[in-house]
Amino acid sequence: MSKPTTGPFEKTAGWLDWYARPTKPRFKLPTGAVDAHCHVFGPGAEFPYAPERKYTPCDASKAQLFALREHLGFARNVVVQATCHGADNRALVDALQASGGKARGVATVKRSVTDNELQALHAAGVRGVRFNFVKRLVDFTPKDELMEIAARIHQLGWHVVIYFEAVDLPELWDFFTRLPTIVVVDHMGRPDVSKPVDGPEFALFLKFMHEHPNVWSKVSCPERLSVTGPKALDGEQNAYRDVVLFARQVVDSFPDRVLWGTDWPHPNLKDHMPDDGLLVDFIPHIAPTAELQKKLLVNNPMRLYWPEEK
Ligand code: 0GY
Secondary structure, eight states, rough: OOOOOOOOOOOOTTTTOSSSSOOSSSSSOOTTTEEEOOOOOOTTSSSOTTOOOOOOOOBBHHHHHHHHHHHHHEEEEEEEGGGGGGGHHHHHOOOOOTTTSEEEEEOOOOOTTOOOOOOHHHHHEEEEEEOOTTTTOOOOOOOOHHHHHHHOOOOTTOOOEEEEOOOOOOHHHHHHHHHHHHHEEGGGGOOOTTTTSHHHHHHHHHHHHHTTTTTEEOOHHHHHOOOOOOOOOOOOOOOTHHHHHHHHHHHHOTSEEOOOOOOOOOOTTTSOOOHHHHHHHHHHHSSSSHHHOOOIIIIHHHHHHHHHOO
16 A cells, blocks of 8 residues: 655644555455445545644545555445544545445535535435544534434435444433434444443443444444553464453344444554554454354445445
């Protein structure tokens, strides 16, 4: 893959660039696997970052994303609008349109979005909107505005992707459980993996999924959640081992409602930048059978993003 570059914008201090030479994964992805959570950033010279952004990333273009897809062995991508582009979905739409049908998208829209604009996003391949509640990433949007957007996109058959921290789930519960669409949680609701997997915080997340069959989860981002980090222990021990029990529990309990994505180009990591090949090698630790892997990587994302092909 080509090396990361930056355009006219100055990256946030301490920014970690994506990994230019990921290893080839040892785990062979099933045919038709979907990377169901990844982003494009700019390039800033072509698609400027939003004035209201909380960080300025290293550029990560559609061509670089598609090269990674080929290198890792994925067939398709779901590109999720990143907060550094605000509600300006041009870079996302450009990537979807250039993908030859191999990418679908999740956009960010404001209450003021017109029906024509929603139709144009649909035509480009958008199938969901993202509501972000992570305070370091976005300013607050009133819940009645979000509910209004949810009702409108429900009519298009889209879903809502939610991103929040585990400690905020109690306060957000009423809003989340009133959403009329399929609701996809990013990164298992960001559990604190230094707490017990059978403790009250993660139990609340599992209850959220148990009681609401419209709730799905991405079991992605071990590199973001892990405290033990990427270093494998000797022998069979894998990287990000403290995340395994959490993700396995979700995959085992809800095999038909889980998705997986690389999260390339991994915004806002402070500690290390993951090798995307090693991230793919993490998958069999959380989905140990061929059947679970096929559901996680092929059947579930295809049902949600390419239902016409199922
Ligand atoms: C992720 C996680 C993060 C950032 C964003 O849209 C974004 O800016 O999603 C994060 O900083 O935790 O899923 O990419």
